[in-house]
Amino acid sequence: MNDAGEAIRFDHVTKRFGAMPAVDDLHLSIRPGEFFSLLGPSGCGKTTTLRMVAGFEQPSEGRIFLEGEPVEKVPPYHRNVNTVFQSYALFEHLDVKDNVAFGLKRRKVDSNDIRERVKESLELVQLTGRERSKPRELSGGQKQRVALARALVNRPAVLLLDEPLGALDLKLRKQMQVELKGIQREVGITFLYVTHDQEEALAMSDRIAVMDRGEVRQCGTPEEVYERPEGPFVAGFIGISNLLPATVENGGVKLPTGQRFAAPLPSECSEGSDVYLSVRPEKIWLDEREDGMVSVDGTIVERVYVGTTTQVIVELSPGVRLVALEQNAARQRSDDRWEIGDRVQLGWHPEHALVLR
Amino acid sequence: MSAVRARAAEPPVEAAPAPARSKPPKPFDRPRFLPVFTGAFFIFMFAPIFIVALFSFNSTKSLQRFEGFSLEWYRRFFEDESLRESLVASIQIATVTMLAATALGTMLAFALVRARSRWAGSANILMLVPLVTPEIVAAVSALVLFTQIGWQLSLETVMVAHITFSISYVTVVVRARLAALNPEVEQAALDLGATRVGTLRLVTLPELWPAIVAAALLTFALSFDDFVLSFFTTGESPQPLPVRIYSAIRFGVTPTINAIGTMMLTVSALLILLAIMLPRLLGRRESGLGVLVGRETA
Amino acid sequence: MSEQRFATTLLLPGGLWLLLLFALPLGLVLAASVGSTDDIGNTIYGWHPENYKQAFDPLFLPVLLRSVGFALATVVLCMLIGYPVAYYIARYGGRWKHMLIALVVLPFFVNYLVRTYAWVALLADEGLVNGAITNVGIRDEGIRFLNTSFAVVGGLVYGYLAFMILPIYAAIDRMDEALVEAGKDLYGTPWNTFRHVTWPATFQGVLAGSVLVFLPAVGDFVSAQLLGGPGTYMIGNLIQQQFLGADNWPFGAALTAILMAFLSIWMVLYLRSAARASREAAL
Numbered sequence: 009m010n011d012a013g014e015a016i017r018f019d020h021v022t023k024r025f026g027a028m029p030a031v032d033d034l035h036l037s038i039r040p041g042e043f044f045s046l047l048g049p050s051g052c053g054k055t056t057t058l059r060m061v062a063g064f065e066q067p068s069e070g071r072i073f074l075e076g077e078p079v080e081k082v083p084p085y086h087r088n089v090n091t092v093f094q095s096y097a098l099f100e101h102l103d104v105k106d107n108v109a110f111g112l113k114r115r116k117v118d119s120n121d122i123r124e125r126v127k128e129s130l131e132l133v134q135l136t137g138r139e140r141s142k143p144r145e146l147s148g149g150q151k152q153r154v155a156l157a158r159a160l161v162n163r164p165a166v167l168l169l170d171e172p173l174g175a176l177d178l179k180l181r182k183q184m185q186v187e188l189k190g191i192q193r194e195v196g197i198t199f200l201y202v203t204h205d206q207e208e209a210l211a212m213s214d215r216i217a218v219m220d221r222g223e224v225r226q227c228g229t230p231e232e233v234y235e236r237p238e239g240p241f242v243a244g245f246i247g248i249s250n251l252l253p254a255t256v257e258n259g260g261v262k263l264p265t266g267q268r269f270a271a272p273l274p275s276e277c278s279e280g281s282d283v284y285l286s287v288r289p290e291k292i293w294l295d296e297r298e299d300g301m302v303s304v305d306g307t308i309v310e311r312v313y314v315g316t317t318t319q320v321i322v323e324l325s326p327g328v329r330l331v332a333l334e335q336n337a338a339r340q341r342s343d344d345r346w347e348i349g350d351r352v353q354l355g356w357h358p359e360h361a362l363v364l365r
Numbered sequence: 366m367s368a369v370r371a372r373a374a375e376p377p378v379e380a381a382p383a384p385a386r387s388k389p390p391k392p393f394d395r396p397r398f399l400p401v402f403t404g405a406f407f408i409f410m411f412a413p414i415f416i417v418a419l420f421s422f423n424s425t426k427s428l429q430r431f432e433g434f435s436l437e438w439y440r441r442f443f444e445d446e447s448l449r450e451s452l453v454a455s456i457q458i459a460t461v462t463m464l465a466a467t468a469l470g471t472m473l474a475f476a477l478v479r480a481r482s483r484w485a486g487s488a489n490i491l492m493l494v495p496l497v498t499p500e501i502v503a504a505v506s507a508l509v510l511f512t513q514i515g516w517q518l519s520l521e522t523v524m525v526a527h528i529t530f531s532i533s534y535v536t537v538v539v540r541a542r543l544a545a546l547n548p549e550v551e552q553a554a555l556d557l558g559a560t561r562v563g564t565l566r567l568v569t570l571p572e573l574w575p576a577i578v579a580a581a582l583l584t585f586a587l588s589f590d591d592f593v594l595s596f597f598t599t600g601e602s603p604q605p606l607p608v609r610i611y612s613a614i615r616f617g618v619t620p621t622i623n624a625i626g627t628m629m630l631t632v633s634a635l636l637i638l639l640a641i642m643l644p645r646l647l648g649r650r651e652s653g654l655g656v657l658v659g660r661e662t663a
Numbered sequence: 664m665s666e667q668r669f670a671t672t673l674l675l676p677g678g679l680w681l682l683l684l685f686a687l688p689l690g691l692v693l694a695a696s697v698g699s700t701d702d703i704g705n706t707i708y709g710w711h712p713e714n715y716k717q718a719f720d721p722l723f724l725p726v727l728l729r730s731v732g733f734a735l736a737t738v739v740l741c742m743l744i745g746y747p748v749a750y751y752i753a754r755y756g757g758r759w760k761h762m763l764i765a766l767v768v769l770p771f772f773v774n775y776l777v778r779t780y781a782w783v784a785l786l787a788d789e790g791l792v793n794g795a796i797t798n799v800g801i802r803d804e805g806i807r808f809l810n811t812s813f814a815v816v817g818g819l820v821y822g823y824l825a826f827m828i829l830p831i832y833a834a835i836d837r838m839d840e841a842l843v844e845a846g847k848d849l850y851g852t853p854w855n856t857f858r859h860v861t862w863p864a865t866f867q868g869v870l871a872g873s874v875l876v877f878l879p880a881v882g883d884f885v886s887a888q889l890l891g892g893p894g895t896y897m898i899g900n901l902i903q904q905q906f907l908g909a910d911n912w913p914f915g916a917a918l919t920a921i922l923m924a925f926l927s928i929w930m931v932l933y934l935r936s937a938a939r940a941s942r943e944a945a946l
Contacts, residue, residue, distance in 0.1 A: 429794025
């Protein structure tokens with residue numbers, strides 16, 4: 009029997025709608041107190057997974073365990089999880105305090121306790137004073153906080169969040185990300201967070217499961233997933249990846265441009281096989297070198313100024329492009345140095361490059 | 366049309382002085398003709414009703430000249446026991462129809478929106494057919510049924526016929542509202558510990574309430590005013606009020622009929638008013654009219 | 664219980680009611696339509712399709728044709744009256760748009776019978792209109808309005824006008840203003856603008872209104888009974904007679920079936936046309 013060392017455990021869970029699997033052989037565990045994100049594009053199965061944990065869908069195969077207990081016979085209203093929905097799903101005919109108190113009332117908690125806990129919960133999400141407001145009087149961000157308070161007040165073992173910040177504008181979203189992370193640390197509840205925004209996942213999570221078409225491509229810390237992506241999908245989905253098609257040759261790789269250099273090869277790569285060479289843009293140096301760096305030449309075809317940095321897009325050969333990132337530090341601005349059409353030399357340390365299949 | 370659409374998509378040009386045209390624009394589209402026509406239309410629509418009401422207060426039997434104000438014809442109505450009975454009968458029928466049709470229709474609406482079984486599709490068609498069936502066809506088939514099973518015509522047969530015809534109206538109104546509800550709200554209720562029945566009671570029905578009330582009042586009004594169905598399925602006595610009006614008109618026009626008509630008119634007006642005001646009175650943002658037409662705020 | 668099963672159970676009360684008390688009776692009518700009567704007028708089920716043939720007898724055929732004719736006339740008149748009103752309210756109504764449309768609908772909450780009666784009272788020999796005519800001196804005696812085809816059609820128009828106005832209003836309201844302005848640029852005269860821009864854009868609304876008026880009008884018998892006479896009988900009156908007077912139920916059932924079939928054809932045609940139009944609009 010499994011101990012409560014795992015908050016959630018997916019045991020070879022598959023969910024099919026018709027013939028197509030929405031979730032395919034999901035097999036992982038989430039630790040108590042962890043901020044765990046399911047990250048992927050639409051249709052990858054992350055929301056379906058969440059709904060299975062909540063109890064709105066049943067797995068076609070496999071089992072789900074909450075705090076060590078199997079839950080396939082447990083309806084949503086008996087599970088020790090609560091959900092924060094993307095559309096907030098507030099009860100329009102109830103005011104804020106009744107919304108938040110809803111779960112507690114269903115469990116017949118004593119009304120004095122209810123009052124106390126609702127007050128606490130609203131303080132936690134910084135909505136004290138809005139108890140009597142109706143949902144229609146609140147802004148999007150405020151509604152989201154009510155939804156959060158309503159879920160947290162029940163002190164569930166796991167909090168499920170389905171793209172809760174999707175409808176908010178950028179600034180508010182960034183602010184809420186920080187707040188959510190803080191709240192999670194404070195209450196210590198396991199968060200299972202679904203998002204398609206990889207920056208969000210990287211910023212908030214202890215661990216991320218990157219999903220594509222029902223499968224988990226990689227599960228690891230933000231750093232692992234970013235710096236050591238396992239495969240072109242993860243490399244491409246998280247950040248800008250610069251995937252260059254190449255072939256394995258002589259223990260290194262050869263680009264279509266003809267250049268060859270050393271790179272760490274994964275074990276199963278045989279001579280001549282097709283691979284991708286992946287380098288993160290911030291690891292690429294422009295017209296500067298250190299010893300041991302690999303370098304290639306190219307022509308600048310585009311510069312994209314995004315405030316803190318400038319993305320410099322360099323074409324190595326027709327159709328083969330790399331994106332490099334330059335900090336717009338005070339001492340040198342990129343447009344002082346390079347123009348479109350300039351020839352430039354790109355360099356990186358070989359260990360910063362990844363060979364992916 | 367595509368030329369027009371392309372033209373409409375062009376950015377608006379700076380306002381230029383109206384170009385001189387060789388002929389003056391035809392009066393058809395000019396705002397002068399239309400408002401006059403519309404005004405005449407409204408007079409045409411309201412005048413007869415107004416005149417009926419007016420002459421119900423006439424002191425003489427004349428329908429040509431208004432001699433003076435009097436409540437004589439109303440007095441005659443209320444003194445006539447059988448007419449009183451008919452009024453009561455109409456109200457009874459409408460009340461029972463309202464309650465039964467609303468209950469059945471709401472359940473049906475729920476099933477049609479939520480159930481995904483193969484019966485739902487056929488049930489949907491079955492529900493829609495009464496809406497497009499002419500009343501006389503429905504009336505005739507009801508009559509044939511009652512005769513076939515040996516049920517003597519009475520108030521109850523009228524009720525049954527009314528209920529049958531009203532269910533679809535309720536279903537359509539309630540279903541529209543139900544389909545517009547955010548399913549995540551109900552999921553939230555389940556998630557927070559409410560059972561399915563509890564969710565229904567605490568979340569779904571309160572959200573659905575304006576639609577149900579609007580449908581109920583609509584049903585009452587339709588039943589109260591109904592003639593064709595009642596005519597074919599009524600017993601000897603008491604007969605619903607519209608049937609009495611019909612029989613009376615066959616005999617000839619008298620101001621008593623004006624009085625009955627005006628009273629029915631008043632009841633209908635009050636019901637409509639109630640339908641519009643009730644949701645607001647109960648603290649909702651929407652009005653009944655808006656719900657019937659399918660909007661959040663009217 | 665799962666939600667699916669719960670919802671499916673809810674299907675039963677309403678569904679069974681409609682099945683047994685609506686669909687089944689319709690079937691009975693069809694069965695009766697090929698039946699016959701015994702001496703005292705009870706219906707005997709059997710196979711007597713000649714009931715249908717009788718419907719097209721020279722005695723009755725004019726009634727059927729007249730029903731269609733009256734209904735068509737009603738549709739045309741409703742269109743001629745209703746379109747300008749709908750147009751005016753939709754395009755020039757401004758803030759009062761909703762109130763005006765509510766005013767259009769308001770008379771229709773008055774009992775149909777009472778509304779028809781209003782015209783009976785007005786047009787009767789001793790009614791207001793004749794009173795005005797004799798008083799003002801246009802004629803000595805007054806005009807016989809009632810018991811004419813005009814009165815019946817007039818009553819039908821008065822009865823169903825709102826059903827024409829509402830869909831047209833909705834169509835015009837939904838129409839993009841810019842289209843009309845652009846059309847004015849392109850086509851010059853208001854008439855051409857109407858013909859090439861407004862009419863095609865609102866055609867579906869007109870069609871919907873026409874169906875909503877035509878279908879009930881064909882089966883109507885109140886107007887013909889109260890505002891007309893035996894010479895203006897429609898199929899509804901005929902049916903009513905068979906069931907509540909002549910006690911020839913099989914024949915009445917056959918007439919009913921013919922009416923239903925006739926209307927169903929138009930209903931199906933309309934639905935196909937509307938479906939095609941919305942498919943094209945989506946492209």
